[in-house]
Each structure stands twice: as structure tokens, then as C-alpha cells.
Amino acid sequence: MEAQGVDVVVLCGENNVAYATGHAAPSQEPARAGATRTVAILTRTDVRLLTPPPLDFDDGVRELAAAIGDHAGTLAIDEYPSMLVHAALAPHAPVDARPLLTAAKFVKMPAELDAMRRAQRINEQAMDDVLPALRPGIRDTDLSALFFRRIFELGATGNTVDPIWNVLPTSLADGPFTFTGHLPFPLPAVGRVLEKGDVIFNDAGIDFNGWASDFGRTWYVGVDPDARQRSQFRRYLEIVEACRAIIKPGASAWDVAIAAREANGGQPPWFPHLYVAHGIGTDSAELPFCGTDLGAEIESQVIFEPGTVLVLEPVVWDDGHGGYRAEEVIVVTDGGCELLTDYPHAPYE
Amino acid sequence: MSKERVLDEMGRREVDVLILGREGNARAVSGAHRLFLAGERAFSPGCVVVAETGAVHVLSVTDFGVPADAHLYPPSWNPATLVGRVAALPGVRSAKRVGVDGITPLFEALLTAAVPDASLVDGEAIMRAARRIKSPDEVDHLRAAAAVARSTMAVALNGVARGLDDSGVVALAMEAMAAEGTTTAAFEPRISRAGQRVTVAVGVLRDGWEADVTRTAPEVDRPAELVAAIARCHPGVAVADVGADVHGVGCGYEALPADERLEPGMVLSVSVAGAGDTVLVTEDAPEVL
Numbered sequence: 001m002e003a004q005g006v007d008v009v010v011l012c013g014e015n016n017v018a019y020a021t022g023h024a025a026p027s028q029e030p031a032r033a034g035a036t037r038t039v040a041i042l043t044r045t046d047v048r049l050l051t052p053p054p055l056d057f058d059d060g061v062r063e064l065a066a067a068i069g070d071h072a073g074t075l076a077i078d079e080y081p082s083m084l085v086h087a088a089l090a091p092h093a094p095v096d097a098r099p100l101l102t103a104a105k106f107v108k109m110p111a112e113l114d115a116m117r118r119a120q121r122i123n124e125q126a127m128d129d130v131l132p133a134l135r136p137g138i139r140d141t142d143l144s145a146l147f148f149r150r151i152f153e154l155g156a157t158g159n160t161v162d163p164i165w166n167v168l169p170t171s172l173a174d175g176p177f178t179f180t181g182h183l184p185f186p187l188p189a190v191g192r193v194l195e196k197g198d199v200i201f202n203d204a205g206i207d208f209n210g211w212a213s214d215f216g217r218t219w220y221v222g223v224d225p226d227a228r229q230r231s232q233f234r235r236y237l238e239i240v241e242a243c244r245a246i247i248k249p250g251a252s253a254w255d256v257a258i259a260a261r262e263a264n265g266g267q268p269p270w271f272p273h274l275y276v277a278h279g280i281g282t283d284s285a286e287l288p289f290c291g292t293d294l295g296a297e298i299e300s301q302v303i304f305e306p307g308t309v310l311v312l313e314p315v316v317w318d319d320g321h322g323g324y325r326a327e328e329v330i331v332v333t334d335g336g337c338e339l340l341t342d343y344p345h346a347p348y349e
Numbered sequence: 350m351s352k353e354r355v356l357d358e359m360g361r362r363e364v365d366v367l368i369l370g371r372e373g374n375a376r377a378v379s380g381a382h383r384l385f386l387a388g389e390r391a392f393s394p395g396c397v398v399v400a401e402t403g404a405v406h407v408l409s410v411t412d413f414g415v416p417a418d419a420h421l422y423p424p425s426w427n428p429a430t431l432v433g434r435v436a437a438l439p440g441v442r443s444a445k446r447v448g449v450d451g452i453t454p455l456f457e458a459l460l461t462a463a464v465p466d467a468s469l470v471d472g473e474a475i476m477r478a479a480r481r482i483k484s485p486d487e488v489d490h491l492r493a494a495a496a497v498a499r500s501t502m503a504v505a506l507n508g509v510a511r512g513l514d515d516s517g518v519v520a521l522a523m524e525a526m527a528a529e530g531t532t533t534a535a536f537e538p539r540i541s542r543a544g545q546r547v548t549v550a551v552g553v554l555r556d557g558w559e560a561d562v563t564r565t566a567p568e569v570d571r572p573a574e575l576v577a578a579i580a581r582c583h584p585g586v587a588v589a590d591v592g593a594d595v596h597g598v599g600c601g602y603e604a605l606p607a608d609e610r611l612e613p614g615m616v617l618s619v620s621v622a623g624a625g626d627t628v629l630v631t632e633d634a635p636e637v638l
Contacts, residue, residue, distance in 0.1 A: 014389045025388065028536035029554050031373040031601035033389035054604035056473050079391035079453045083471040086452055096454035145527035152520035152537075159523070162385035162532050176413040179423040184411030188384050191530045207387075273410040273424060284386070292426035 001044055004100045007073030010064075010089070011040040012055075015210075015282040016078050016101055021047050024210030027158025034081060041067060055081040061088045068092070076100065102287050105279075107307035112211065112281070113331060116309065117340055119156075119208035120329055123215045124343040126150035127204065131346060136196040136222045140165040140189035151206050158207035160284055162188050166201045170322045180272040182317075185325075196222035199229075201325045205284045212284040214311045216327030217345060224347060232316045232324040233348050239263040239314040240328055243277070247330060247337040249306055253277075254299035257291035260314055269314040277312045280329065285311075308332040309340070351377050351487075352398075352405055354479035359400045365444035367398040367472045368435065368460070370451050373601035374476045376557045381407045382414035385533040385554070392451035394435045394460075397422075401440035428455055436463035448472025480599050482614035487558070488629060488638075491598065491616050494531075494553055494560035495627050495638040501526045502551045502562045505538055509547045509566045515540045518549065526553055535559040535601065548623045559598040560638060561618045563625035574622035582619065582628050582635040586611050593621035 001009060011017050014025040014033055017040045025033060035054040040047060050067050053060035065088045068075070076097035080086040108116065130146045144163040151159060164186040169175040178184045186203050194200070198221040206213050218233075225233070242263035243256050260276045261268050270276040270291050277290035288302045288310065304310075310330045317323035329340035355378045359367060369375050372383070375396035383395075397406040406420045408431075415421060422438065425431045436442050444464055450473040452460075460469065483491065504525035508518040522538040535552030542548075550563040565572075571579075578593035588595050589607035597603030598618050611617075615630045616638070629636040 013391050026536060027387040029387065029601045030389055031371060032536060035602050035604045037389055056604055057606050079451065081451055082473055083449060083452065083469060094454065098455065141527055141530050141532050144532040145524045148523035148527055149520045152516050152523060155516065158387065158537060160387045176411050178411045180410060184413050186384055187413055189532055289426060293430065294426050
């Protein structure tokens with residue numbers, strides 16, 4: 001706020017409220033989350049939380065406007081939950097709170113990293129407990145059921161993403177339409193019965209006190225990987241190692257995309273509609289993004305600092321023979337980076 | 350699907366284009382089944398309805414989960430690129446009145462630049478009006494969701510009876526919900542304890558449609574207060590006069606103002622005295638789903 005000359009910040013987004021105040025909303029579908037949201041009003045010396053009636057109606061908007069009152073100076077807001085809020089706050093001529101939020105969130109403090117580690121451990125342990133159930137005949141949603149049971153037994157405060165067990169075609173031509181021509185990952189679980197030989201890209205994320213985890217691995221149903229699949233995994237590791245070698249303070253988001261591409265023989269090893277890496281914090285995906293369609297010019301200006309957290313998620317794809325994908329959560333340290341992910345790549349290691 | 354009702358409301362309110370960020374709105378008008386993410390999200394143009402063409406456009410990289418009568422436009426990480434794609438949809442750039450169900454400072458700037466003659470108006474009011482009365486098909490979806498909520502509640506109450514702690518009850522209930530093929534909760538089970546009394550609230554989102562149920566153990570029957578409140582759910586009664594916590598349910602939570610009058614086809618979550626149900630308002634007696 002000080003650096004950007006902002007005097008009052010109004011936060012309506014739950015992940016922003018969690019970041020700024022520690023108030024974590026329960027995990028719930030988006031409309032309920034919006035209607036029951038807690039709003040944070042920050043000055044440079046004070047934090048106020050309020051939970052007004054739904055901001056789609058006048059009484060809720062009046063309560064919010066009254067709480068903001070006649071604060072002097074520059075007021076920033078992250079989002080307008082409705083056009084009624086937009087109209088009510090127009091006299092304050094709000095500026096965009098996003099620049100100051102992204103600047104603040106870009107570096108995680110030690111206590112924040114501890115919460116993220118805890119989220120990651122719960123996520124990894126739960127997936128480890130799901131893995132023995134992976135066999136021909138089980139449904140994708142049954143794997144979700146086991147995962148849910150374990151995350152709550154292990155202390156998760158919420159699930160954030162409908163768990164993904166994306167069965168892959170071996171060739172892109174056999175998959176659904178996409179604008180990019182690549183796979184439409186991630187697709188939701190639909191009760192599909194898994195068959196022997198299926199290859200799955202999984203992806204799951206949980207919440208621990210407002211902080212997100214991210215887990216991804218490639219699993220094989222009822223078979224051991226063949227020689228081609230083993231080579232895909234080796235290439236995946238090479239790409240991860242190449243990225244880790246350049247991730248350090250001063251490196252840019254685009255540097256990660258370049259390193260990944262070079263380690264993959266010049267071809268980008270990621271889904272073209274996504275990225276090779278993304279940040280994570282109170283949002284399951286936040287800045288920095290590496291390898292998106294934002295492109296070199298923008299991503300080159302995003303420079304890592306100690307405490308920046310990234311999820312590397314390269315995809316190795318041999319069309320006609322499937323591929324390998326996994327995720328590694330990485331934190332930038334003073335001299336380089338270290339893994340927050342602490343989980344093997346079964347069945348390889 | 351409520352597309353026709355949305356187009357009717359757009360016509361009535363002289364709104365040329367509706368740009369929707371809320372997933373429940375996009376789901377209601379398009380039928381698209383995109384990956385579920387829990388939690389509130391800032392506005393982003395995820396679905397566009399154009400009055401002139403009657404077309405519904407859905408933001409998605411794939412047609413998987415998107416009904417064949419909806420059109421697709423591809424995502425971008427660059428908000429300016431994304432708004433450019435929205436503005437290029439037939440009938441958008443010439444719009445005079447654009448309804449939105451939320452906005453951010455960035456998308457406000459980009460949209461007003463890309464659709465220069467347009468003023469941004471309250472699009473949520475349109476969606477609320479279009480979604481409040483459920484068609485028989487939609488009631489069937491809600492009925493199916495209610496069946497999952499009911500069986501999930503039975504498992505949760507069984508966990509309470511076995512003396513499990515809160516996280517143990519949540520773990521069992523979420524497992525049971527997903528084992529029935531529903532992997533998304535409207536909210537994760539909520540448990541509150543007062544002495545021997547344990548109140549459990551369950552909400553599921555089955556195929557995008559919500560149902561809720563709340564019970565207090567050990568006496569798991571509907572208390573008289575809830576029976577009476579449900580009995581008051583008749584056409585013409587104001588929400589405030591039901592005498593309970595009331596909100597609408599459909600493609601998720603639907604907020605209702607206190608002075609809203611009930612009509613046949615509205616579906617409500619009604620809760621009071623530690624118990625609650627999902628209720629269909631009809632011409633005759635209210636039906637507990």
C-alpha cells in the first residue's frame with residue numbers, strides 16, 4: 001500500500017482476504033462463497049472484516065458502503081462482486097488493487113511456506129493412500145471418494161479442485177476437440193470405469209487454513225510402464241532438472257519456459273492453453289506464470305525472488321504413444337531453489 | 350436449460366449482450382460442465398449471451414462437457430486478448446447495453462474500450478429473474494441431487510452416532526457423496542455441537558445442481574418448527590414470512606431478498622431449529638425434495 005500510494009484497500013475476493021488477514025473461507029461452491037463472503041477493509045494501520053448480506057441487493061451494498069465510510073485518500077479494490085457495489089463505490093473512484101496484491105503475494109513468508117508444506121504433505125499422503133486402489137474396474141469417482149476421506153482424516157480444511165483422473169488417449173487425434181490441437185487437460189471425473197493399461201494424468205489440490213497444495217503424477221492402471229513410457233519419464237526428469245538449474249533469484253518466468261523447451265529438443269513441453277509452471281499461494285494458480293500466451297515480453301519482466309513459489313508441470317508427449325506429466329512445487333531460495341514436493345514418482349522411484 | 354428465459358429477460362430489460370463470470374450463471378444458461386473449482390472467483394468473461402443472434406458462447410479450450418448448441422471461444426492468460434475475443438463475437442462490438450454479473454477494474458477498462466458504445470449494467474438481475482422458476486427438467490436434476498444429499502446425510506449421522514470427531518464425520522460423508530458419483534460439494538459438511546446435540550449440514554452439487562439437508566442428532570426427525578416453516582412455503586408468501594433461513598437453490602446458491610414473493614417452481618433451502626430441507630414450491634402443498 002505504501003509503495004503504491006494506496007490508503008485504503010477493499011478486498012472482496014476470498015483468496016485475497018485470506019492472504020491479507022488470515023481469514024480463510026470454508027470450501028464451497030462459487031455462488032455460495034460469493035453470497036456469504038467476508039470482505040476486508042484495510043487501512044495502513046487497521047484491518048476490518050465484515051460479512052454483509054449478499055452484495056447483489058441494496059441492504060448488503062449499503063452495509064459495505066457504510067463500513068468503508070468516508071475514508072480519505074486513494075482507495076483500491078480487487079473486484080466488484082456486483083454492479084450495485086460498483087455504483088455505490090464510484091464516488092471513491094477506486095483504483096485496481098491487483099498490482100499491490102500480486103507484488104505482495106509474490107514472496108512467501110516462512111509461516112506461509114509452513115502452511116503450504118502442511119497442505120502439500122496432506123495432499124501427498126492422501127494420494128499415496130489412494131494409489132493401492134488403482135486397478136482395472138474402479139471408477140474415477142471412487143478414487144475421488146478415497147481421496148476425500150483421507151484428506152479430511154489428515155486435517156485438510158477443504159478440497160479446492162474436483163480431483164482429476166484424466167485418462168489419456170495415446171494419440172491426440174483420438175481425444176476431444178481443442179482449439180490448440182493438444183489435449184484438453186484437465187477434464188473432470190465422470191464415473192468412468194478404468195481399464196487395464198489406461199494411463200492417467202492426475203491432479204488434486206487441497207486447502208489448509210487458506211493455503212493451497214498442488215499434486216500431479218502419471219499413473220498406470222494394472223500394468224507396469226513399457227520402455228517407451230520409461231523414456232518419457234526420463235525426459236520429464238531432464239526437463240525438471242533443467243528448470244531447477246536456472247530457478248534462482250534474478251531469473252525470470254520466461255527463463256523457465258526457455259529452459260524447459262531446450263531440454264525438450266526445442267519443443268515446448270506443456271499444454272499450449274496452460275503453462276510449464278505457475279505460482280501458488282492462497283490461490284491454487286497465481287503469478288508467476290511461465291510459458292503462457294502472455295509471451296516473452298511480459299514474462300521476462302517477472303523476476304523471481306527468495307520466497308517465490310512455483311509449480312513446475314512439464315508434459316512429455318509422444319503422439320501415438322501417450323506421455324508423462326507430473327508436478328513439482330518449488331520454492332526459490334537465496335542461492336537457487338528447493339522442492340516443497342516430497343513424493344516419489346511411482347512406479348519409477 | 351434457461352437460455353430462452355435469459356433471452357426473454359434481456360429483451361425486457363433492453364440488454365444487448367450478457368457477459369457472465371459466475372460459474373452457476375454460465376452453467377444455467379449454457380449447460381456447460383466445466384471443471385469445478387471451489388470458492389469465490391473474481392469476474393472474468395466465461396460465458397457470453399447475445400440478444401441479436403440468440404447465441405450462447407462458452408469459454409473453453411475443448412467442446413468436452415459443452416452442449417452442441419453452445420459456441421466456443423478459447424481462453425487466454427492475457428486479459429486484453431480474452432476481451433478481444435469476446436468483442437469479436439457476432440453482435441458484441443455494436444452493443445449499447447452490456448449486462449455483467451460482476452466486474453474488476455481491469456475488465457471494466459478493457460470492456461469499455463473494446464465495446465465503446467456500451468454501458469455496463471447489472472446482468473445478475475437478469476440471471477436471477479431467469480433462474481428463479483425451475484422447469485420440470487430442472488426439478489428432476491434437483492430431486493436427483495437431493496437423493497445424494499439424503500444418503501450423504503445418513504452416512505454422516507451414522508458417523509456421529511459412532512462417536513467420530515468432526516473431521517471423521519466430514520471424511521465419511523465426503524467419501525459417501527463421491528462414491529455415489531458426485532465429487533463436488535455445494536459446501537463441505539458442517540458440524541456443530543452443543544452438549545449431546547450434534548447438528549450436521551450437508552450440501553451437494555450433483556451435475557451442477559444443488560440440494561441441502563440439515564439434521565440434529567440424536568432426534569433426527571424434522572422438528573415442528575421446520576414442519577411449520579415448510580408448510581408456509583406457498584405462492585404469494587414473502588421469504589421473510591417463512592420464518593426460517595431461506596435461500597434459493599438451483600445451479601448452486603441463489604440469494605433471495607426478504608420481500609421476494611414465492612411462486613410455484615421456486616426451489617428453496619429452508620432451515621430452522623437445527624434442521625433443514627430442500628423444498629419445491631407448488632400450486633398446492635410444498636414438496637420436500
